Amino acid sequence: MSALLIVLIAAFCLAIGYLTYGRWLATCVFQLDPQAVVPSEALRDDRDYVPTSPAVVFGHHFTSIAGTGPIVGPALAIMWGWLPAVLWVLIGSILIGAMHDMSVLVVSLRNRGLTVGEVAGRLLNPRVRLLFLVLLLFALWIVLAIFGWVIASVFVQFPEATLPVFLQIPIAVWIGLAVHRRGGRLLGPSLLALALMYGTVWLGAGCPGLEWAGGWMGDAVRGLNAAVAGLPVWGWVAVLLAYCYVASVLPVWMLLQPRDYINSLQLVTSLVLIVAGLTAAAFFGGAAGDGQPLQLVAPMINLEPEGAPPILPFLFVTIACGAVSGFHCLVSSGTSSKQLRCETDAQPVGYGSMLLEAFLAILVIVAVGAGIGLGWPQEHPGLTGTALWQEIYANWTKVTGGTAIAAFVVGSGNMLEAIGIDAVMARAIVGVLVASFAGTTLDTATRLQRYVVQELAGTLLGSTAGKPASAASAFNPLRWLTTPHGATLFAVLSAFGLALLPAPGKSWSYDNLGTGGLILWPLFGATNQLLAGLSLIVIAFYLLRRGLPTWLAVVPMLFMLVMPAWALVLDIRRWHAGGSLGLAAVAAGMLALEAWMVVEAALLWPKVRGVLEETATPPQPRPQIAAKRRTGRPQTLSEG
Secondary structure, rough: OOOHHHHHHHHHHHHEEEEEEEEHHHHHOOOOOOOOOOOOHHHOOOOOOOEEOHHHHHHHHHHHOOHHHHHHHHHHHHHHHHHHHHHHHHHHHHHHHHHHHHHHHHHHOOOOOOOOHHHHHHOOOHHHHHHHHHHHHHHHHHHHHHHHHHHHHHHOOHHHHHHHHHHHHHHHHHHHHHHHHOOOOOHHHHHHHHHHHHHHHHHHHHOOOHHHHOOHHHHHHHHHHHHHHHHHHHHHHHHHHHHHHHHHHOOOOOOHHHHHHHHHHHHHHHHHHHHHHHHHHHHOOOOOOOOOOOOOOOOOOOOOOOOOOHHHHHHHHOOOOOOOOHHHHHHHHHHHHEEEOOHHHHHHHHHHHHHEEEEEEEEHHHHHHHHHHHEEOOOEEEOOOOHHHHHHHOOOHHHHHOOHHHHHHHHHHHHHHHOOOHHHHHHHHHHHHHHHHHHHHHHHHHHHHHHHHHHHHHHHHHHHHOOOOOOOOOOOHHHHHHHHHHHHHHHHHHHHHHHHHHOOOOOOOOOOOOHHHHEEEEHHHHHHHHHHHHHHHHHHHHHHHOOOHHHHHHHHHHHHHHHHHHHHHHHHHHHHOOOOOHHHHHHHHHHHHHHHHHHHHHOOOOOOOOOOOOOOOOOOHHHHHHHHHHHHHOHHHHHH
């Protein structure tokens, strides 16, 4: 089957899923109401709660959930064959992942924009809330440490992506100010921002095409890129986490939201370019029509690749983002639910974003399964086709480093060259895509960790002091952690502390600092997927208490509890046998916490059918909201 046909079939399936299952969930199950008062209106503070245009929220949500997960996971899982990877992405995203993301978003919307951990406490019990918050804290800690390393690695491997990524920051601040405060509309600033961002990609690639003008600008940029490639990983991690601190404490409309939005414009157009390149390569061959045919060089099915774990259950842990991911429940309930201006926006933002991420995962499978066969002369001169693929994917360990990301960048770049884009520019476009996805996930994860730290500190402060948190001493360190600056500082410093450690098996040296996120990274895949199962428990209880059909959450919940738990048990046995006792002990502790939550849910299940939870104080429309509804006039420029 041709690579192009795979993409076309996948796009058709995803579109049908949105128009059928997604619409049924929105209209028949949750009965989304366009007139319902949402948290962004009732609790608006212009920092976290900001009613916003659905296009902007979609951009924020999509770029936040689609980090490097839908790139690394499929690029690894293709070792079991492209067919299992494609099937899991399509079935998982339509029936589990998109349903999960949209459902958590709706449940949070109807619970004053609370995070999924807080909602778990209301729908189940306070013990589950505390356990959930601890798991979220741990998962986000790993995300912050590892994504800092991932972005730093991209900068070192593809330094032409560095300048565009950082120049996005002033562009984002400008568009945030233009739209939110100055009465601007989205269309004009969006088009200008998109043009500027692709201009920065051209600049970062060394200004290809300006050689006739002496090339001094390109030489200067290439010199800067060489300096970037020489910066140590830990230095980049420090810079990135410092940026994340600023992005977390600033009002969401000023930097986080507009940066995610303009990134989404660039990333979606980059995906369109990749599809165009795929089409050109499928009909005319490789770069600039050189005749090298585009064909699937990865096997259809390979159940026993060298050094790889068994396909069951590890396929469902390796491909997380792109099919279903527990991290998405944090974005849905942590930031997106505080920005939606209308309940009906939940379908395109929650369900639609997940399906677009699945489409990205399909493109990754095609890029590393076919595009890479067009050649990788920098690393593997003279090799093409199946011989090149077998060289790159010789064994699992060889691909699990930065090779999977590099294979996607090169494979996609090869397809972009088929439509006449310069080779360096093509790699820059895809490198910026990867770094931008990771960057938007990193800054969103920092803000989410801030929420979790504040909620957890507030809970512990109240319980340890024996009185309300507001009455506790201002000098109590937990009191300090309930503030935005204190919680954010804890988030970035703890992540930096973990990142500074050397990776497993590496000695303490200047070159190895900054890779510490890799210590706990083996835990993240299974833990992240178990988190999806646990958030599906919350969704199931929401449905159960209202007499709504629970099967749509219970069936995927059981699958997402069994498969990652099975994988984690196998990992614990392997780590124990290999002497990684600390990792095995942490994994066993995480598994025990999650088992505790499952037991709590099972004991409570028969007692709450049709019994609504205690109602929180419902959001009340303010006078200006009522006026907006009577006149149809937008309340804020962000809404317009």
